[in-house]
Amino acid sequence: MAFNDAGHTASHGSDYSGTIHVYTSAGAWVGAYDLNASNGYKASVKVPAGITDLHVNAEVLNDNVYEGNESFVIYGHGAEQDWVKSNDSTIHDSPDKPEITTITQEREGKEGGSWVGYNLDINKTSTTDTTVTLRFDDSLNQAQYGSDYTGKIHVYTKDAEGGWSRIGGDYFMSGSSPHTADITIPAGKSGVRLFVEPVNDSNVESNETLKFDAVTEGSSNWVTSDAVALLDKSAWMISEPAYANEGEWLTWEATLANPSTGTSWTKINVHGDATHGSSWNAFEASFDGGETWGATRYYDGYVIVPAGSTSFHVRSKSVDDSTYKGENEVTLELIEHSSNAGIVSGTTTQSGYITDNDEPEISAYIFGQDYSVVRGDLNGPADNTQLNFSSASTKVTFYDSNDTLIGDNASNEYVIESAQKVEINGTQYTVQYDFNIQIQDASGNIYTFAVIDVDMNSDGYMGQSSSVEDGQLIIQVDGPDVPLNTTLDYVVDSFDNSIDSYRYEDLYAESSAITPLVLDLDGDGVETISVDVSKISYDLDADGTSNITGWANSDDGFLVWDINQDGLINDGSEMFGAGTDLADGTKANDGIEALAQHDLNEDGVIDLHDAIFDQLDVWVDSNMDGITDPGELKTLAELDITSISLGAVASEEMDNGNLLGLMSSYTKSDGTVHEYADVWFEQGEEVNDASEASPHTYLSTEENQSTTNDPHPNFEGDAAPWAKVEFSIVGETFVTRADEHGDWKFTLPPDSTLTKGENAFTVKITDTDNNTEFKAGIVTLDTTPPEILLENENGLHEGDTFIGGSDYNSWDVGATVTIMQGDMEIGETKIQEDGSWKIDNPNYQSGTDVTICITDIAGNSSIDDFSVGS
Structure with missing residues (x-):
């Protein structure tokens, strides 16, 4: 046979x-x-x-x-x-045909936010693809197709390393009820996750549940999923306050459409051009309609609003400073911090205004006009601001920080090197950055003005490149008289303030700002962070020297070309801007010029007809550390980008000290057009050692583990003494402070839970001088105990030369294996990289069980007893 x-x-x-x-x-x-x-x-x-x-x-x-x-x-x-x-x-x-056993909740969904998630368990794998039919019957659901969920489904399966990968693109349910969809599970896969896209209908309907049935092809055993919540929480609505005169209270009312179902922790922020201390200096809240006021429920920036509330009031006290500043804007921002279902969600803002009843103390002024000034016009030393006064009719004197008189406009020239004080017609102000500007009106009249920042909340500043003065207060020092409240027309003039419609050579001939191209990826415009906040050290112009630099925000990205294919964007030579080499060996003047050299068919766009298109990526520096981390380089195909226009228009828009100098657009596969900009990032000090610019914040979870079985772990670190710590994880931000030694610790509260698998977190540290540092990381929640897998095929016997196990998964590597017989420890080892563990010559005796305990790096343990034969 x-x-x-x-x-x-x-x-x-x-x-x-x-x-x-x-x-x-x-x-x-x-x-x-x-x-x-x-x-x-x-x-x-x-x-x-x-x-x-x-x-x-x-x-x-x-x-x-x-x-x-x-x-x-x-x-x-x-x-x-x-x-x-x-x-x-x-x-x-x-x-052996695969069958669905259970469908459990993976995570709750949220209107306008997280998709509803399910874990679908299949009892067997298959050597061929398996079709699973999903059935959503709205008669059994609170959530309804079309109004609460779109019918779009994403499917993920687990790979051999334990990670999750999306399969099959977008799946869509049928339009008629019950709504069905067939998904295909690849051969060899049994772990499946499903996510259903919610609809944000802007209607508060309270939380609703969604469940479905599923069955594998050829089976009649339908399995019903858990009913998973789709969160729909109300947001605060803020009434517009009345105008308040200086010295009066400015009051807002925050209301809810439905009573909150739990205590609401609502963060209070105040923005606008009104300054705390000089414009307003008090804050109070009321929970009884304004009958009584106080801060008794105000804690670390949060108002704690009791459960069942439908409104509360907030007011701020304006300051009568006897100094004319004009009208000031105060913007109240409410950010809901509650994570529990059915309380409150979202961010809401509303502005109020403080009216200034003081009289101006100067003879002529202009209010609200924008001006651009090139540093070269000022005729002063590179790092100073020089004021030229050609008339002594306006008395201006300057003092140092010790109130010592150091000059006046009678000398026709004065240089301010740092913060000083200035006296104008008998009234003394503090001056930060001041400069004069010459403009020409439509009739050819030339005016000279001193732009004074006089603590009147002007946004004027003088950096090392272009300077923009929003002109809250401009004092005329020469030229025809300007009537009160007059706005002059700005024309292109002969003072070298003109800006070419495309090139910026004149504006940046002596500038330290450096340009690459940045794409707006989330539809809210190109956003940047200032050089004072970023703390990022990078060689943008590819000259071999790194500087602290302004940077793109984490939800936008740089257009890049990884020339050496090392998976890193090493410096500005792999971006498009001032660090890009042109064909003639010179550097590009701007990002448009750097990219345009690759438009070989000269059709004004970069697309599939240009050889470089498939080599381009977008670097999304999600943790804003200036380092190309795994997963941060996105292909144009991943982002659905099909073409990039080379047509650009000049812009004077500033964003956090960085000039969005040239504006253009790119197109996606669905035909939508999005914005990108040639950004002139402000440069800071040179950094010889990258570590000088690196955040020193130290982070750890319990016992320095990045994997834990505790859904509410501890996080701790060190920072500057009394630094503010903003810790963001699972969609929420928690605020604490370092102690006098710089130590801080934070425990995830009971109502905020890690999800199984990887949880990304960021931490923002702000010291008492407002210096800010960022760090990011991942903590993995693993609650599954490891298996005990023995290699000793015939059981354990006295005289064995070894005891061991194999075939462990990658996530089990590092687990501790302890062998005991009674009170005697036989040995201890760890699971190795090859998925095995072994203890030689265990010397156990017959007649008494051996206990094996395996504890993984997350703290999960498995324990079992094995008999020992003779």
Whole structure:
């Protein structure tokens, strides 16, 4: 008798064992035979005398893998006879067909936010793809198709390393109820996650649940999922306050459409051009309609609003400073911090205004006019601001920080190197950055003004590049008289203030700002962070020297070309801007010029017709550290970008000290057009050692582990003494402070829970001088105990030369294995990179069980007893 796998679809070892039992046709036992590799899958059967018919039974294996039905044959021959093949038999595999066992909640969804998530467990893998039918019956759901969920589904499966990968693109449900969708599970996969997209209908309907049924192809065993909540929480609405005169209270009312179902922790922020201390200096809240006021429920920037509330009031006290500043804007921002379902969500803002009743103390002024000034116009030293006064009719004197008189406009020239004080017609102010400006009106009249920042909340400043003065207060020092409240027309003039519609050579001839291209990826415009906040050290102009620099915000990205294919954007030579080499060996003047050299067909766009298009990426520096981390380089295909326009218009828009100098657009596959900019990032000090610019914040979870089984772990670190710590994780931000030694610690509260798997977090540290540092990381929640897998096939016996295990997963590496017999420790080791562990010469004795305990790096433990034979 013989087996040959070439003659059938079944396989030895996985579908049949090779063992056969032989009987006579009358049922008499002949013998058992094992056909295996050692005997060539052959065996000689001794047929009893007088027997002409034999029955052969072959043992079939159950591998718990669905492969479909398989054919099976056996061969035989007698002495001096050719081999004879049996008829085909069939190994039926229907018992192994995959079935859904449970569908549990993976996470709650939120209107306008997180998709509703489910874990779909399948009991067996398959060697072929498996079709699963999903059925959503709205008669059984609070959430409804179209108004609460879109019908779009994303599917993820677990890979061999335990990570999750999306498959199949977008799946869509049918339009009629019950809404169905067929998803395909690839061969070999059994762990599946489903996510259903919610609809943000802007209606507060309270929380609703969503569940569905699912079944595998060919099965009738429908399984119903958990009912998972789709959160729909109300947001605060803020009434517009009345105007308040200086010295009066400015009051807002915050209301809810529905009563809150729990205590609301609402963060209070105040923005606008009104300055705390000089414009307003008090804050109070009322929870009884304004009858009583106080800050008793105000804690670390939060108002704690009691459960069941539908409104509360906030007011701020304006300051009467007897100094004319004009009207000041105060913007109240409410940011809901509650994570519990059914309380409040979102961010809301509303502005109020403080009216200034003081009289101006100067003879002429302009209010609200924008001006651009080039540093070269000021004719002063590179890092100073020089004021030129050609008339002594306006008395201006300057003092140092010790109130010592150091100059006046009678000398016709004065240089301010740092913060000083200035006296104008008898009133003294503090001056930060001041400069004069010349403008020409439509009639050709030339005016000279001193732009004074006089603590009147002007946004004027003088950096090392372009300077923009929003002109809250401009004092005329020369030229025709300007009537009160007059706005002059600005025209392109002969003072080198003109800006070419495309190039910025004049504006940046002596500038330290450096340009790359930045794409707006989230539709809210190109956003940047200032050089004072970023703390990022980077060589933008590719000259071999890094500087502290302004940077793109984490939700926008740089257009880049990884020239050396090392997976890193090493410096500005791999961006498009002032660090880009042109074909003639010179550097590009701006990002548009740097990119345009690759438009070989000269059609004004970069697209698939240009060789460089497929080599371009977008660097989204999500943790804003100036380092190209894994996953931060996105291909244009990933972002659905199909073309990039080279047409650009000049812009004077400033964003956090960085000039969005040239504006252009790119197009996505759906035809939508989005914005990108050539950004002139302000440069700070040179950094010789990158570590000088690196945040020194130290972060750790409990016992320095990045993996934990605690859904509410501790996070701790060090920073500057009394620094403010803003810790963001699971969609929420928590605020604490470092102590006098710089130590801080934070524990995730009970109402905020890590999700299983990876949880990204960021921490922002702001010291008492308002210096800010950022760090980011990932903490993994793992609550699954490790298996105990023994290599000792025949059990444990006294005298064993080793005890060990193998076939562990990558996430089990590093787990501690402890072997005990009674109170005696046999040994301790760890699971190695190859997924195995081993202890040589264990020296355990027969008659007493051995206890094996395996504890993984997350703290999950498995423990079991094994008998020891002699």
